[in-house]
Amino acid sequence: MAAMTSYRRMQLYGALLLLPxxxxxATFAYLPTIATLINSLFLPGFRGEPAxxxxxxxYQLLIEDTTFWRVARNNLIYALGTIPTSIAIxxxxxxxxxxxxxxxxxxxMAYFTPTILPMIAAANIWMFFYAPQIGLFNKLxxxxxxxxxxxxxxxxxxxxxxxxxxxxxxxxxxxxxYLAALQSIxxxxxxxxxxxxxxxxxxxxxxxxxxxxxxxxxxxxxxxxNAVRVVDHLFILTKGGPNNATNLLxxxxxxxxxxxxxxxxxxxxxxxxxxxxxxxxxxxxAILDRRTHYQ
Amino acid sequence: MTNNNHQRxxxxxxSKRWDDTTAVDAISFDVTPGQFVILLGPSGCGKSTTxxxxxxxxxASAGRIEIxxxxxxxxxxxxxxxxxxxxxxxxxxxxxxxxxxxxxxxSRKVPKAERRERLARVAQLVDLEAYLERKPAQLSGxxxxxxxxxxxxxxxxxxCLMDEPLSNLDARLRGEMRREIKALQARLGMTVxxxxxxxxxxxxxxxxxxxxxxGRIVQDGAPDELYSRPASAFxxxxxxxxxxxxxxxxxxxxxxxxxxxxxxAVAPAAAAGGQLGIRPEDIEVQPIDGSGVPAEVIDExxxxxxxxxxxxxxxxxxxxxxxxKHSLSSGTRCRLAWAPEAAHLFGAxxxxxxxxxxxxxxxxxxxxxxxxxxxxxxxxxxSTHP
Ligand SMILES: Nc1ncnc2c1ncn2[C@@H]1O[C@H](COP(=O)(O)OP(=O)(O)OP(=O)(O)O)[C@@H](O)[C@H]1O
Ligand SMILES: [Mg+2]
Numbered sequence: 001m002a003a004m005t006s007y008r009r010m011q012l013y014g015a016l017l018l019l020p021x022x023x024x025x026a027t028f029a030y031l032p033t034i035a036t037l038i039n040s041l042f043l044p045g046f047r048g049e050p051a052x053x054x055x056x057x058x059y060q061l062l063i064e065d066t067t068f069w070r071v072a073r074n075n076l077i078y079a080l081g082t083i084p085t086s087i088a089i090x091x092x093x094x095x096x097x098x099x100x101x102x103x104x105x106x107x108x109m110a111y112f113t114p115t116i117l118p119m120i121a122a123a124n125i126w127m128f129f130y131a132p133q134i135g136l137f138n139k140l141x142x143x144x145x146x147x148x149x150x151x152x153x154x155x156x157x158x159x160x161x162x163x164x165x166x167x168x169x170x171x172x173x174x175x176x177x178y179l180a181a182l183q184s185i186x187x188x189x190x191x192x193x194x195x196x197x198x199x200x201x202x203x204x205x206x207x208x209x210x211x212x213x214x215x216x217x218x219x220x221x222x223x224x225x226n227a228v229r230v231v232d233h234l235f236i237l238t239k240g241g242p243n244n245a246t247n248l249l250x251x252x253x254x255x256x257x258x259x260x261x262x263x264x265x266x267x268x269x270x271x272x273x274x275x276x277x278x279x280x281x282x283x284x285x286a287i288l289d290r291r292t293h294y295q
Numbered sequence: 296m297t298n299n300n301h302q303r304x305x306x307x308x309x310s311k312r313w314d315d316t317t318a319v320d321a322i323s324f325d326v327t328p329g330q331f332v333i334l335l336g337p338s339g340c341g342k343s344t345t346x347x348x349x350x351x352x353x354x355a356s357a358g359r360i361e362i363x364x365x366x367x368x369x370x371x372x373x374x375x376x377x378x379x380x381x382x383x384x385x386x387x388x389x390x391x392x393x394x395x396x397x398x399x400x401x402s403r404k405v406p407k408a409e410r411r412e413r414l415a416r417v418a419q420l421v422d423l424e425a426y427l428e429r430k431p432a433q434l435s436g437x438x439x440x441x442x443x444x445x446x447x448x449x450x451x452x453x454x455c456l457m458d459e460p461l462s463n464l465d466a467r468l469r470g471e472m473r474r475e476i477k478a479l480q481a482r483l484g485m486t487v488x489x490x491x492x493x494x495x496x497x498x499x500x501x502x503x504x505x506x507x508x509x510g511r512i513v514q515d516g517a518p519d520e521l522y523s524r525p526a527s528a529f530x531x532x533x534x535x536x537x538x539x540x541x542x543x544x545x546x547x548x549x550x551x552x553x554x555x556x557x558x559x560a561v562a563p564a565a566a567a568g569g570q571l572g573i574r575p576e577d578i579e580v581q582p583i584d585g586s587g588v589p590a591e592v593i594d595e596x597x598x599x600x601x602x603x604x605x606x607x608x609x610x611x612x613x614x615x616x617x618x619x620k621h622s623l624s625s626g627t628r629c630r631l632a633w634a635p636e637a638a639h640l641f642g643a644x645x646x647x648x649x650x651x652x653x654x655x656x657x658x659x660x661x662x663x664x665x666x667x668x669x670x671x672x673x674x675x676x677x678s679t680h681p
Contacts (some may be wrong), residue, residue, distance in 0.1 A: 013645070063579060096364045127619070129512065186385065188381045188385035189385055189387060191352050191372070191381070192379070192385040192398075192399065192446075193352060193387065193402065194351075194352070194371070194372045194373055195351075195352075195372045195377070195378060195379050195399070196378075196398065196399030196403060196450065197371075197372075197373025197399075197402055197403060198373070198398075198402035199402075202402060206398075207387055207389075210389045213389075289418055
């Protein structure tokens with residue numbers, strides 16, 4: 001009897017410990033998710049009328065919406081353009097500043113600086129780089145006698161310009177993770193392989209890279225989520241234009257919700273985004289994790 | 296034996312300096328092929344640095360290192376033809392035992408068939424056949440140690456460097472691995488330079504022990520030489536367990552006595568100001584009515600096979616090791632004696648003084664075979680033994 005009550009008390013104790021986190025998660029993550037899901041099944045009520053239940057009609061609209069597909073395609077290109085590049089650059093920078101080079105503290109700082117800047121501030125800086133007449137890039141091109149490019153105004157260039165800025169912003173952040181991981185690799189591993197005359201290249205692919213795999217995975221997931229989640233720079237740089245050339249999914253959600261006041265359609269796109277991210281997370285935990293060596 | 300001169304290692308005035316610290320200070324030695332050489336010394340004396348300079352992992356600041364007939368001072372580690380076992384084992388955590396062992400062979404582009412064959416042979420040699428598919432994290436410390444050994448053996452380099460390879464193991468396993476490494480070395484005819492700060496390891500494994508202090512060589516010789524003829528007070532205190540007693544000598548009349556004890560002369564007058572060293576196992580404890588240096592029991596410690604006595608003589612303290620169990624309560628007065636050849640004299644600078652001979656003062660001491668017990672009685676203080 002006594003054992004039973006003490007067991008109960010332990011359970012209660014555990015539940016109480018979980019409660020704050022559970023309440024926060026439920027209030028700010030699960031409830032909104034469910035509300036969004038429900039919202040996506042309605043049409044907005046105009047002039048005070050109640051919203052009308054329409055089932056999957058919003059999804060039907062979505063499939064027929066060419067702008068949505070354009071934006072989804074943009075986002076895919078944006079992801080493919082930013083993720084591998086920023087990860088590769090981050091790894092390269094980390095390897096570079098992890099080596100014994102003079103003033104490496106300074107170089108590390110320099111590489112990390114873009115990360116400390118808020119996205120909005122970074123976008124403002126790049127606004128200056130990209131500006132058609134007075135911009136840095138066009139000034140440089142002009143000095144070389146080349147005609148300038150309308151970096152953000154030309155639909156065929158604008159998305160690339162946005163991608164470049166994002167890579168610049170993200171690489172330094174990911175570098176920090178790689179740097180931490182590199183420093184946790186014992187230097188004797190390098191020495192042991194040096195004694196056998198292993199080339200740097202071979203050591204990188206046979207030892208460093210596999211040992212960095214958990215970090216790569218972590219960074220990859222972060223980069224993927226960021227590709228869908230962070231659109232702050234669009235507000236400054238392009239506002240999704242010209243002609244939706246740089247519009248991304250989340251910015252499109254924002255437009256629908258707050259420019260076109262179509263809350264339920266925005267909810268529908270949000271559900272699609274959540275689905276995509278859920279698939280990504282599942283792939284990560286189910287497949288990649290099992291193949292990765294964790295120390 | 297074929298000509299195995301490529302195993303010879305020679306260091307000529309090799310130094311290593313970091314900014315203001317000198318880790319290794321112009322040391323020289325020659326290692327002949329097939330030798331098991333121990334680098335022994337207290338922490339921070341430069342053993343690892345010396346070893347790493349031989350391996351090429353650290354560049355010598357000055358001096359010359361030769362392996363075989365080649366000057367390798369500026370050669371990268373991979374071109375020196377040696378392997379190394381690290382204290383931390385340095386196993387690749389993401390690779391299986393088998394892949395760890397053949398890592399170097401893959402770097403050297405050894406064909407796959409040969410790799411497999413050599414792996415099988417080495418795995419059998421170090422008794423790892425059952426674990427080849429495991430990751431290092433799934434092995435015990437001793438097994439990891441064996442993998443590290445296997446990795447250095449499989450390279451078939453004639454020279455193997457080891458930096459405290461056993462220090463992460465428990466005492467029993469260490470004893471076992473000590474014998475195994477020694478047997479392997481003898482069987483494969485490898486030249487081994489082995490770093491340790493454990494004098495037991497040094498004495499039991501080495502053909503030759505190089506004792507270092509503050510980046511310099513203090514003594515270089517066979518283990519029994521270090522034990523029986525320590526070159527300095529430091530060497531004397533480093534080898535043996537418990538360590539050799541070192542007592543201060545003071546001048547008295549025409550002879551030197553143990554500081555604070557004026558009755559019995561133990562050394563010629565010239566030894567005063569220096570130190571007298573006697574190993575605990577060489578001291579004989581006799582009743583107070585016997586002959587020898589008067590002493591008082593301070594404390595006793597029973598260790599099973601023997602008893603360690605703490606003794607006070609004048610202002611100095613000594614330890615004596617007596618076989619078996621003895622119960623001498625503290626405060627008991629007694630006399631100590633030792634054979635003259637068991638006493639070592641060191642000058643004020645800590646160096647051994649072979650120009651002086653300790654005084655023989657006890658007729659009863661005759662521990663060393665072949666040496667008669669004919670010594671002068673204690674009353675003839677000052678007489679020098681021939
Ligand atoms: N990279 C380094 N930079 C500066 N000083 C160093 C460096 N490596 C070693 N030292 C110094 O050199 C001296 C010798 O170091 P070493 O590692 O050779 O000692 P050791 O004899 O192997 O000691 P232990 O038994 O503790 O391993 C030490 O005083 C150490 O502080
Ligand atoms: Mg060391």
